[in-house]
Amino acid sequence: ETVLTQSPGTLSLSPGEGATLSCRASQSVSRSFLAWYQQRPGQAPRLLVYGASSRATGIPDRFSGSGSGTDFTLTISRLEPEDFAVYYCQQYGTSPLTFGPGTKVDIK
């Protein structure tokens, strides 16, 4: 099973600042089959990025994904009030599909 580790656990930032979230895999994620999701309280996760760097439909361009192999990054260029949420990475290169434990981005 591919274990995903996310860091930091919590990121405290102000609106307008940039955020860098990390996701590290216990083994190489084949074909960069990695996605990022945003989850706001009481809501389902929302797909932000797939294939490590492709934005999902309707996702603002302040969100960008990068990385390959075992190290992946989600960058939010300028935080908007609605971006304060929990972010999860998920790999689908090997079965079982697995998710990371999440990074909470909260307001400083």
Next chain:
Amino acid sequence: QLQLQESGPGLVKPSETLSLTCTVSGGSISTSPYYWAWIRQSPGKGLEWIGSFYYTGRFYYNPSLESRVTMSADTSKNRFFLQLTSVTAADTAVYFCARQRNGWEFDYWGQGTLVTVSS
């Protein structure tokens, strides 16, 4: 707009079977190249993929749950189902159904339903 809605009992007794339904509207579960999945979220284990299926009859389960999980579908009613047997308190979670592109990422989710296992 595609919508998914989970339904089922919110309370299940230990050792019994958890049964949930996902009703899909705005699109067909018999459409290529989409898979349909169940995922759960608990405070202790985070997000956990339970299993996925393709309308032609292929099913994939998480090995950690495979011995207790059965997924099925009613394509005529555009619904799919989850059964989880011999539940314990560890199965208490919010259960989501979701659409999965090519068996990969999850692009549409239901709102989730909380299932509590307790006597």
